[in-house]
Structure formats: structure tokens, C-alpha cells
Amino acid sequence: xIFYIINRILQSIxxxxxxxxxxxxxxxxxxxxxxxxxxxxTTIQDREALREQLGLNDPTVVQFFRFLRNAAQGDFxxxxxxxxxxxxxxxxxxxxxxxxVFASAVLSVVLGILLGIYTGLNQNTxxxxxxxxxxxxxxxxxxxxxxxxxxxxxSVTLGxxxxxxxxxxxxIVGWWTTGLLTISGWKAIILPSITLGLYQLTLILRIVRxxxxxxxxxxxxxxxxxxxxxDRVINFGHALKNTLIPVITVTGLQVxxxxxxxxxxxxxxxxxxxxxxFIQAVHFADIPIMVAYLVMVALFFVTxxxxxxxxxxxxxxxxxxxxxxxxxxx
Amino acid sequence: xxxKILIITAVVFLAFAMASPAMAENVLxxxxxxxxxxxxxxxxxxxxxxxxxxxxxxxLLSFDWKIDKEPYLAESWKLLNPTTWEFKIRRGVTFHDGxxxxxxxxxxxxxxxxxxxxxxKEPLKTxxxxxxxxxxxxxxxxxxxxxxxxxxxxxxxxxxxxxxEKHDVTQATxxxxxxxxxxxxxxxxxxxxxxxxxxxxxxxxLVKNPNWWGLKKYPHNIDKIIYTPIANPATRVAALLxxxxxxxxxxPLQDLQRIKKNPNLKLQDTPQLRTIFYxxxxxxxxxRSSNVKGxxxxxxxxxxxxxxxxxxxxxxxKKVMRDLSVPANIIVPPGIYGYPExxxxxxxxxxxxxxxKLLAEAGYPNGFEVNLDCPNNRYNNDEKICQATVGMLxxxxxxxxxxAQPKSLHFPKITTRKTDFYMLGWGxxxxxxxxxxxxxxxSQSAWNGGGITNPRIDELIDAMAKEIDQKKRxxxxxxxxxxxxxxxxxxxxxxxxxxxxxxxxxxxxxxPRDEPQFCWAKMK
Numbered sequence: 014x015i016f017y018i019i020n021r022i023l024q025s026i027x028x029x030x031x032x033x034x035x036x037x038x039x040x041x042x043x044x045x046x047x048x049x050x051x052x053x054x055t056t057i058q059d060r061e062a063l064r065e066q067l068g069l070n071d072p073t074v075v076q077f078f079r080f081l082r083n084a085a086q087g088d089f090x091x092x093x094x095x096x097x098x099x100x101x102x103x104x105x106x107x108x109x110x111x112x113x114v115f116a117s118a119v120l121s122v123v124l125g126i127l128l129g130i131y132t133g134l135n136q137n138t139x140x141x142x143x144x145x146x147x148x149x150x151x152x153x154x155x156x157x158x159x160x161x162x163x164x165x166x167x168s169v170t171l172g173x174x175x176x177x178x179x180x181x182x183x184x185i186v187g188w189w190t191t192g193l194l195t196i197s198g199w200k201a202i203i204l205p206s207i208t209l210g211l212y213q214l215t216l217i218l219r220i221v222r223x224x225x226x227x228x229x230x231x232x233x234x235x236x237x238x239x240x241x242x243x244d245r246v247i248n249f250g251h252a253l254k255n256t257l258i259p260v261i262t263v264t265g266l267q268v269x270x271x272x273x274x275x276x277x278x279x280x281x282x283x284x285x286x287x288x289x290x291f292i293q294a295v296h297f298a299d300i301p302i303m304v305a306y307l308v309m310v311a312l313f314f315v316t317x318x319x320x321x322x323x324x325x326x327x328x329x330x331x332x333x334x335x336x337x338x339x340x341x342x343x
Numbered sequence: 344x345x346x347k348i349l350i351i352t353a354v355v356f357l358a359f360a361m362a363s364p365a366m367a368e369n370v371l372x373x374x375x376x377x378x379x380x381x382x383x384x385x386x387x388x389x390x391x392x393x394x395x396x397x398x399x400x401x402x403l404l405s406f407d408w409k410i411d412k413e414p415y416l417a418e419s420w421k422l423l424n425p426t427t428w429e430f431k432i433r434r435g436v437t438f439h440d441g442x443x444x445x446x447x448x449x450x451x452x453x454x455x456x457x458x459x460x461x462x463x464k465e466p467l468k469t470x471x472x473x474x475x476x477x478x479x480x481x482x483x484x485x486x487x488x489x490x491x492x493x494x495x496x497x498x499x500x501x502x503x504x505x506x507x508e509k510h511d512v513t514q515a516t517x518x519x520x521x522x523x524x525x526x527x528x529x530x531x532x533x534x535x536x537x538x539x540x541x542x543x544x545x546x547x548x549l550v551k552n553p554n555w556w557g558l559k560k561y562p563h564n565i566d567k568i569i570y571t572p573i574a575n576p577a578t579r580v581a582a583l584l585x586x587x588x589x590x591x592x593x594x595p596l597q598d599l600q601r602i603k604k605n606p607n608l609k610l611q612d613t614p615q616l617r618t619i620f621y622x623x624x625x626x627x628x629x630x631r632s633s634n635v636k637g638x639x640x641x642x643x644x645x646x647x648x649x650x651x652x653x654x655x656x657x658x659x660x661k662k663v664m665r666d667l668s669v670p671a672n673i674i675v676p677p678g679i680y681g682y683p684e685x686x687x688x689x690x691x692x693x694x695x696x697x698x699x700k701l702l703a704e705a706g707y708p709n710g711f712e713v714n715l716d717c718p719n720n721r722y723n724n725d726e727k728i729c730q731a732t733v734g735m736l737x738x739x740x741x742x743x744x745x746x747a748q749p750k751s752l753h754f755p756k757i758t759t760r761k762t763d764f765y766m767l768g769w770g771x772x773x774x775x776x777x778x779x780x781x782x783x784x785x786s787q788s789a790w791n792g793g794g795i796t797n798p799r800i801d802e803l804i805d806a807m808a809k810e811i812d813q814k815k816r817x818x819x820x821x822x823x824x825x826x827x828x829x830x831x832x833x834x835x836x837x838x839x840x841x842x843x844x845x846x847x848x849x850x851x852x853x854x855p856r857d858e859p860q861f862c863w864a865k866m867k
Contacts (some may be wrong), residue, residue: 044751052388054465057789096381168585176581283573285545298751
């Protein structure tokens with residue numbers, strides 16, 4: 014078990030190193046940050062001097078190792094666009110993204126399961142059909158279209174929810190700010206979390222529905238019915254429990270993509286998270302921000318995968334034996 | 344237990360609801376695409392940053408919305424001898440922290456702006472030394488006659504020496520070091536508004552400076568300004584339509600009709616001090632992207648004239664720009680000192696037959712191939728203008744392949760001279776034709792991407808920078824305009840028009856550089 018974890022952690026570090034290196038190769042194609050940093054009158058000599066100072070003339074490999082050396086000391090450089098250290102900027106923006114991802118994950122899991130059960134149990138009603146038709150839209154419409162539609166409906170036409178921003182954010186501990194303690198913050202998170210979570214919601218809805226329909230046909234449900242248990246106990250006590258296993262797997266996998274997809278949602282709603290920071294960094298060719306963000310997202314993904322793998326260990330005893338033996342032989 | 348939690352939650356929510364500020368004060372909420380990069384007044388030199396800085400910091404003299412010079416921190420200025428300018432500093436001006444403004448601060452600020460890390464040092468290059476005559480008089484000595492020095496100084500902001508020393512920001516912020524400079528998010532100017540809080544990319548709050556020296560001239564009634572950048576154009580418009588912001592600096596052109604229809608909103612437009620044009624490679628003996636080998640068609644003025652004639656600029660104005668452009672024949676817009684109206688209005692009519700004839704005369708009866716480099720996120724409808732141009736030049740046989748890229752990829756191609764045919768739009772640091780010439784026409788300029796080289800033009804540009812006799816200088820400007828127009832060194836398109844969308848509650852004059860001063864605004 015310990016060997017397995019160490020092994021996985023080493024693999025994770027390797028993945029992050031490779032990600033960082035690929036970033037530096039890609040930076041040759043994002044354009045020249047210098048032109049965005051200085052005014053139009055700045056002379057060629059001054060531009061060259063700045064480029065030299067930032068080390069942009071060095072070969073990719075040299076830039077990469079300099080990044081590693083500084084990163085090992087906790088120094089991720091100064092943002093070209095905002096003239097502020099990356100190590101301050103990322104923690105400032107992280108809470109907004111995590112809150113948004115959390116809100117949309119909760120929304121999609123709760124609504125997805127409830128609607129999935131309903132449509133699974135009442136297959137041929139008018140409401141179920143409407144929900145399923147609506148869920149098709151959720152799967153097929155691109156995120157930014159959903160976001161803009163919601164803004165035009167709830168902000169412009171009805172005027173009840175804000176079209177952009179995070180509302181008033183309050184500082185709680187250290188650098189962690191939260192929008193969840195103010196009314197404007199709650200109002201502001203509704204539309205972005207629906208936009209971000211809609212795809213996951215429909216996915217979970219459809220999985221739960223399919224699983225419910227399948228489970229309800231199995232023998233043990235028939236026996237339960239024969240024993241005279243109430244519908245409620247059968248549906249929620251027996252059937253639902255067994256449909257949840259794939260839901261947990263999917264949710265775990267989707268949290269990573271929620272973080273990744275939050276880029277689009279954050280751009281549409283001007284949500285002050287890391288995704289918006291990243292997109293602006295791309296427009297500006299702000300290399301320090303881009304590399305820090307991409308490495309961090311890689312970190313999220315490998316951590317989530319590591320946790321999922323470890324959870325399998327706990328859930329499925331058979332795995333433990335197999336891996337234990339394999340480890341013993343190695 | 345559950346009840347208790349509920350009650351506590353309710354109390355907390357109520358407390359927050361009541362804590363929200365009373366709306367009795369006049370608040371101006373505005374948005375634009377991108378935030379200022381810094382509040383250090385000397386470390387960035389671009390319009391979105393200047394726009395924010397100039398609410399808080401002030402120059403010695405400035406331009407009002409009619410592009411007339413007006414005294415700011417200097418009450419008056421005059422030329423004592425060809426190389427010495429005298430500035431009388433305004434008395435009774437205090438910085439936001441209460442310290443009085445003196446000649447020391449002005450000299451310190453000029454030195455800071457000339458020093459390392461500064462991106463506004465170019466205009467101050469000619470300043471050789473400064474002398475403090477008394478607390479309110481400064482002599483600025485230049486290394487040669489410089490008639491444009493007052494113009495140059497409009498882009499340069501004055502800081503407090505004491506404040507800079509206290510916060511260790513005596514040098515402009517650069518990207519050196521590991522920590523954030525204090526000046527990036529804090530400000531201490533003399534301007535009409537005080538920077539209260541700044542959260543870059545999220546929100547900046549300015550409050551009225553009750554002690555501002557200029558309140559008599561501009562008696563505004565804005566108590567508070569809240570700025571939020573909104574990058575997505577559709578969201579930005581939605582924020583204006585829903586009344587969440589009062590003023591949009593850059594409403595997207597395709598949504599103007601929607602703003603116009605809203606009874607609470609209005610649109611304002613004015614020609615901007617920016618002209619959009621194409622540049623052509625005229626230095627190399629062979630184009631990089633053409634099928635013509637051994638010679639460069641763009642070196643022949645007849646080819647350049649033919650292309651100019653083949654661009655249906657009225658069509659572009661109607662179909663692409665939705666009438667928000669002013670067709671041009673020179674690359675300098677009205678409002679700039681030296682602007683020759685007669686030359687600008689004499690654009691040859693759109694004529695493909697004549698253009699074809701000219702091309703044939705030049706030896707290209709069947710045209711040629713070339714790549715056009717175009718930005719796709721910089722100017723109004725930039726990529727669409729280029730697409731239209733591709734079709735129009737196709738009609739006279741010039742097969743253009745369009746390379747449309749984001750600005751961070753496009754502009755380096757011009758400054759490193761790696762493009763045959765490119766789009767550029769030029770704004771103005773000071774409204775004098777010299778600023779255009781020295782950057783666009785001078786053979787030594789970084790932005791002369793086509794490598795236009797003409798010894799006579801270079802000579803005139805260098806001379807006009809030092810000529811104090813206004814009449815002689817005017818003649819030099821005129822000569823450069825005539826040479827460059829006759830030889831068609833660039834292909835001018837149009838002067839861009841800027842549009843603002845705002846609530847009818849506000850009155851604010853248009854500023855042709857797209858940099859409004861909010862002290863000009865009035866709230867009804």
C-alpha cells in the first residue's frame with residue numbers, strides 16, 4: 014500500500030514536470046509579451062533590454078530549468094500583465110473558482126439524482142418527457158450559449174440576477190475570500206453555477222435514470238416487493254443505493270472537468286476566478302501566470318486521480334489483495 | 344438546535360443586507376474590456392491604463408476634450424530661450440495624503456519617469472537637466488530646441504517625493520524582484536478622485552477628492568466611481584442593458600441598435616484620434632509571400648496606387664463598419680496639429696478599371712500573390728475589414744491570403760519586420776503630426792514595418808522636432824504629407840469612430856482619444 018502510494022506520487026510529479034515542459038515549448042507560439050507590456054513609443058533597444066531581463070531570449074530548456082529552480086523556492090515570477098507576484102495572484106483567485114465548482118457540483122449531483130429518480134420511476138409521464146427533452150439541450154448546447162441565454166433572461170429581461178461578477182466577497186481566513194456570506198454573493202453564483210453544472214446535471218440525471226430502470230427489473234427488487242415492502246423503502250432503500258456507485262465514479266471524474274470548464278463560464282460571467290485569469294494571460298502572453306495555472310490544473314487532476322484510485326482500494330477488497338501480491342513480487 | 348441555527352443564519356443575512364451601502368451618493372459605475380495593468384503612473388504606457396491613472400494623477404498640463412492644451416499642475420509655461428522652458432507650478436495643490444505639491448515633487452517625478460523601469464521615458468529623452476528656481480518655479484533644459492516639450496509632458500504624471508520615499512517606490516515598477524511594488528495597487532495623486540480600493544481585474548473604487556484644485560473649473564457631482572472590467576462583449580452589453588453599469592467605454596458594434604432602443608440609455612460617438620491603414624514591404628527586393636520572384640511589386644508606386652484605388656472604402660464603411668468610420672486618404676486624423684484637410688479629402692475614387700490599368704503599366708497585368716497580416720482582437724472589426732480587402736484586391740488580380748492573428752502575434756511581425764502587407768492603426772501620445780511621422784515614416788522607427796526609406800523625409804522629421812519657428816515647422820509638416828501622399832507609402836483606410844454607451848442620467852463630453860475624465864461628467 015505505502016509503496017503503491019509513493020509510486021503514484023512519483024508518477025504525479027513526473028506528470029507535472031512534463032506538463033511544465035510542454036508549456037514552455039508551447040510558449041514559443043503564444044506570441045511576444047513584450048509588445049503588450051510596453052507602450053508604442055518604446056524603442057527597439059528598450060524592448061530588447063526588457064526581453065533580455067525577463068530571459069525570453071534564452072533557449073526553451075534554459076527557461077524551463079530556471080522556472081524549476083525558482084518554483085522550488087516558491088517563486089513563480091511576476092505577472093507580465095498585472096505586475097504582481099503569481100504566488101499572490103493564484104491564491105487570491107482560487108477561492109472564487111473552487112466555490113463556483115463546489116456550487117455547481119452540489120447542484121448537479123442533487124438535482125441530477127432527484128430528477129433521475131423521478132424520470133426513472135415515472136417513465137411515461139408528460140413531466141418526465143419534458144425533463145428528458147430539456148436535458149438534451151443541456152448536453153448539446155455549448156456552455157457560453159447557455160450562459161448568455163441565462164444572462165439575457167434573468168438579468169436583462171427580468172432584472173432579478175446580476176449579469177457579471179461575484180457580488181460582495183468577504184475575507185474570512187487569511188487570503189480566502191468568500192461570496193457565500195453575502196446576499197449579493199448568493200445571487201451572483203446562481204447563474205454561473207447553473208451554466209457550469211448543467212452538463213454534469215444532465216449526465217447524472219441520465220445515468221441515474223438508466224440505472225434505476227435497470228435495477229427495478231432485477232430479482233431482489235421483485236423479492237422485496239413480494240415481501241410487501243413499501244414503494245418508498247424499495248425505491249430509496251434498495252434501488253437507489255445500487256444506482257449510486259456509477260454516479261460517484263462519474264462525479265469524481267467530472268470535478269476535474271468542472272475546474273477545466275470553469276474557464277468558459279468564468280469568462281462569460283466575469284467571474285473573478287483562475288479561469289478568467291488564465292484566459293487573460295493567454296491574450297496577453299503572460300507566461301508566468303499561464304505556466305503556474307497549467308501546472309496547478311495538472312496537480313488537481315493527478316490528485317483527484319490518486320484519491321479515486323485510493324478510494325477503489327478502500328471500496329473493493331479484491332483490489333487490495335491483487336495489488337498487495339503484485340507489490341510483494343516486485 | 345436546528346431552530347437555533349436557522350435563527351443565527353437569518354440574523355447573519357439580515358446584518359449583511361443592512362450593511363449594504365445607502366445609495367444617496369452619486370455613483371458612476373462603468374465597465375470596459377480590460378483593466379489598467381498598474382497604478383504606477385510611470386511603468387505602463389497604454390490607453391486603458393492612462394484612462395484610469397488620469398482620474399487620480401495629474402500632469403503639468405493636459406488636453407481637454409477639444410484637444411486644446413489646458414494648464415493643470417503648471418499654471419503657465421513659456422520658452423525662455425531655445426533650450427529652456429519655464430514652468431510655474433500651481434500653488435495650493437495638495438496630494439491626496441495632504442502633503443503640498445512643490446517644485447521638488449515635479450523634478451523628482453521627471454527624474455523617476457526618466458529612470459529605470461519607466462515606460463514613459465521616450466518623450467522625456469530630450470530633457471537634459473532641471474533647475475528649481477523657487478518652490479513654485481522649475482526650469483527644464485533640453486539638449487536642443489524642443490518645441491514639443493509641453494505636448495510631451497501631457498503624458499507624464501506627478502507623484503509625491505515624500506510618499507515615494509516612504510513606500511520605497513522611488514523607481515518605476517519593473518518586472519525585477521520577487522515582491523509587489525507598493526505603487527501597483529496604491530496611489531497618491533493630486534487628481535479629482537482618490538483611489539479608495541483596487542482589486543485588479545475585479546473592481547476599483549474611486550471617491551471624490553473634496554480638496555481638488557480644479558473643482559471651480561469642473562464642478563462635477565460624482566461622489567464615487569466604481570470600475571469593473573467585463574471581458575466578454577455580450578456580458579458587457581447585458582450589464583449596461585440591465586442597469587448594472589452606467590457607462591460602457593467600448594460597447595460592441597453589433598449591439599449598438601439594442602442599446603439605442605433602450606429608453607434609459609444613449610449612444611455618443613466621435614471620430615477617434617486613430618487611423619487604420621495598411622503597410623507594405625518596400626525595403627526588400629523580393630516579397631516573402633509572393634509568387635513574383637526577383638523583384639518587389641510594392642516598390643513600384645503605381646502598384647501601391649492601384650491597390651489604394653481598388654479598395655472600396657465606402658463599401659467597407661457601410662457593410663463592415665456600420666457607418667462608424669470616416670474614409671481617409673492620409674494616415675493622420677483630424678484634430679492632430681498639421682492635419683491637411685485637402686489631402687485627406689482627395690481620396691481617389693474607387694475604380695477597378697483604372698487600378699487594373701495601373702497594375703498592367705507596372706508590369707503585373709495578371710496580378711500577383713501576397714499574404715496580408717491582420718490582427719483579430721485589436722481594432723473595430725479588424726479581421727472583417729481585411730476579409731473585405733481580400734475580395735476587393737482579388738478583383739484586380741492580386742490574390743491575397745489572409746493571416747489573421749491575435750495582437751500578441753500580429754504586432755511583433757511589424758516591429759521585427761517580418762511581414763509583407765499588414766494592418767496597423769496608430770493612436771496619439773501627443774496630438775502633433777510629428778508623432779505619426781517619427782513612428783510611421785522615419786527610416787529608423789520600430790513601427791515603420793515596411794521599411795519606408797526616404798532621406799528627405801528623415802531630414803524633415805528630424806528638423807521639425809527642433810524647429811521653434813511655427814511657420815517653418817508648418818511648412819515641413821506639409822511637405823512630408825505631400826511626399827508621402829504622392830508616393831502612396833501607406834494605404835490609408837479610415838479614421839476609426841468611437842462609440843460610448845451610457846445611461847441618460849449622465850452627461851459627459853466625448854474624448855477623441857477614448858480617455859474620458861470623469862470630472863467632466865454631470866449626473867442628473
